[in-house]
Each structure stands twice: as C-alpha cells, then as structure tokens.
Amino acid sequence: MSAVVELQNVTKDYGSGRGVFDVSMQVEKGEVFGFLGPNGAGKTVTMRNLMGFVKPGSGTASINGMDCFRDRAKIQRDLGYLPGEIAIMDEMTGHAFLEFMASMKGMRDRSRMRSLIERFELDPSRKIRKMSKGTKQKVGLVCAFMAQPAIVLLDEPTSGLDPLMQNRFVDLVLEEKERGATIMLSSHLFEEIEKTCDRVAFIRAGRIAAIERMDDVRTSRKRVFSITFASEAECGRYRAAHPKTHAIGSVVEVETTGVMDGFVKDLAGYDVVDMATREQTLEELFLHLYGAEVGGENHE
Numbered sequence: 577m578s579a580v581v582e583l584q585n586v587t588k589d590y591g592s593g594r595g596v597f598d599v600s601m602q603v604e605k606g607e608v609f610g611f612l613g614p615n616g617a618g619k620t621v622t623m624r625n626l627m628g629f630v631k632p633g634s635g636t637a638s639i640n641g642m643d644c645f646r647d648r649a650k651i652q653r654d655l656g657y658l659p660g661e662i663a664i665m666d667e668m669t670g671h672a673f674l675e676f677m678a679s680m681k682g683m684r685d686r687s688r689m690r691s692l693i694e695r696f697e698l699d700p701s702r703k704i705r706k707m708s709k710g711t712k713q714k715v716g717l718v719c720a721f722m723a724q725p726a727i728v729l730l731d732e733p734t735s736g737l738d739p740l741m742q743n744r745f746v747d748l749v750l751e752e753k754e755r756g757a758t759i760m761l762s763s764h765l766f767e768e769i770e771k772t773c774d775r776v777a778f779i780r781a782g783r784i785a786a787i788e789r790m791d792d793v794r795t796s797r798k799r800v801f802s803i804t805f806a807s808e809a810e811c812g813r814y815r816a817a818h819p820k821t822h823a824i825g826s827v828v829e830v831e832t833t834g835v836m837d838g839f840v841k842d843l844a845g846y847d848v849v850d851m852a853t854r855e856q857t858l859e860e861l862f863l864h865l866y867g868a869e870v871g872g873e874n875h876e
C-alpha cells in the first residue's frame with residue numbers, strides 16, 4: 577500500500593492555542609480513514625489544509641505526491657470534497673448547482689448523479705438557500721461522490737442527516753471503498769467512524785493523540801449496561817457482589833468488555849426489570865484508552 581494523503585508535521589497556529597499543531601498522518605490507497613475529535617479539536621482546519629484553502633505555517637500536506645497548497649487547482653479538480661459548512665451558491669437550485677459542478681468536473685455521464693439523488697431521496701428543485709440543513713448536506717454528498725473520485729475528503733458528512741440517511745451514507749462509503757476509493761472523513765461521533773473506517777486518528781486540542789486500527793479500538797472498547805433492579809434491596813444485593821459498580825436508586829451502570837456469557841449468567845440470579853446498553857462516549861473511550869481527559873475546546 578502507498579500513502580495518497582499525507583500530512584507531515586503540519587502546524588497552522590491561529591494564536592491562543594487555536595489551530596493544529598505538528599499533525600502527521602498518512603492515508604493509504606483504498607483506505608477509509610477516520611478523523612475523530614470533539615468540537616474545536618482541529619478537524620476542519622486539517623481538512624482545509626488538505627484542500628489547499630489555507631497554507632500550513634510549517635510542515636507539508638500532500639495528495640498523490642502533490643503539494644496541497646501549491647497544486648491545489650489540480651488536486652481539487654479530481655477530488656471529492658464535502659465541506660463542514662455548506663455555504664455554496666445558495667441562490668441556485670440544488671439541481672443547477674449540481675449541474676454546474678458536474679460541468680466544472682468535466683462529467684459527461686449523469687447516471688451516478690441521478691442514482692445518488694435517488695439514494696438520498698433528495699429533491700434538488702428548490703433553491704439551496706431554502707433547503708433544510710439535512711437537504712443541503714445531501715446536495716453536498718451527491719456533489720462529493722457524483723464523479724466517482726479516487727479520493728474523497730468529507731468533513732462531518734452525516735451532520736444534519738436522519739438515522740435512515742446516515743445508514744445510506746454508511747452503505748455508500750462501504751460501496752465506494754469496494755470500488756477502490758480512498759476516503760478520509762471527520763466526525764465527533766465514534767459510531768459513524770466505527771462503521772466505516774479501517775483506521776482512526778484521534779485529535780484533541782489541535783494535536784493527534786493517537787492513530788489506531790479500528791479492529792483494535794473495537795475489541796478494547798467497553799460497553800456500558802444500565803440495569804434496573806426490581807427494588808433498591810435487590811440493587812444492593814447486586815452491588816454487594818460487585819462493589820466497583822455505580823448506582824443511582826435501583827439502577828446500576830456496569831462496564832463490560834469481550835464475551836458477555838459470564839455477565840449475563842450472573843445477572844440471571846437477580847430480579848431485573850429493565851436493561852439498556854450504550855457504547856462508551858468519546859470522552860470515556862479516551863479515558864479508557866489513554867487515561868487522560870479529552871482536551872477538546874470550543875471557542876466558537
């Protein structure tokens with residue numbers, strides 16, 4: 577495998593600790609690479625460096641061996657890109673915008689555009705200005721993928737999409753991966769990254785905290801169960817046997833990893849009225865993996 581997207585010690589310092597600092601990573605050909613971090617962590621700034629919209633203060637960003645800033649026109653022509661904030665020619669209708677972009681990209685065949693419009697149940701006939709956030713996001717997604725680019729950069733791609741459309745997005749990414757596309761996507765939601773990515777970079781406070789294979793993160797990730805017992809007394813009995821758990825009233829939170837068998841069999845000995853499960857939050861995952869708090873900040 578060879579790197580098609582590469583950042584080497586990229587720093588873009590906006591002062592007062594804002595920006596990105598010494599960011600290095602490589603996305604291999606055919607890989608889906610996730611970029612995960614809380615609000616204000618530096619995901620958009622990194623993407624904008626890759627798109628050549630900003631010039632790094634130091635370090636280099638390159639795509640296919642070309643410098644992202646110097647060769648931006650050439651790179652942008654062949655790249656699929658979804659910006660974090662879609663503030664595009666909003667007096668145009670969705671359809672006119674997509675047609676405009678298709679001709680800019682030199683696209684002759686509109687069949688992929690049409691099938692993406694159908695997949696996302698997009699009505700492109702209205703002016704972009706009058707569209708909801710989710711509908712604008714769909715226009716952006718169609719635009720990013722319609723030319724079947726070899727490299728796609730997506731900044732928070734599912735923001736504003738409902739769960740059905742989020743699933744369609746996941747299917748699309750997996751399909752494009754199958755086709756051989758290299759995809760980098762940013763998110764503040766682990767679930768979205770987990771479903772699509774081969775590797776993930778964690779970014780916080782403008783710095784890369786770690787880059788991991790998704791399989792490794794998945795196996796070490798804990799699941800949290802909230803168990804409601806029939807009474808506080810029953811809850812107390814459970815807690816006496818499991819002193820490290822937390823309880824609120826008759827609800828206990830239990831963290832689990834790996835095979836569930838022992839946990840389920842043990843629980844069968846208690847009077848349980850309800851059980852809900854959730855994955856670790858991004859903060860809990862960070863704490864669990866690195867034993868440090870997420871240093872994310874939101875200056876907006």
Ligand SMILES: Nc1ncnc2c1ncn2[C@@H]1O[C@H](COP(=O)(O)OP(=O)(O)OP(=O)(O)O)[C@@H](O)[C@H]1O
Nearest residue numbers: 590594595614615616617618619620621622764875
């Ligand atoms: N043009 C700019 N001038 C000054 N500061 C900036 C500029 N662009 C970004 N920043 C700052 O850089 C930091 C990183 O911002 P960035 O938009 O990359 O975060 P993000 O990870 O994309 O967050 P979100 O999830 O909220 O979109 C923030 O503190 C932001 O305020």
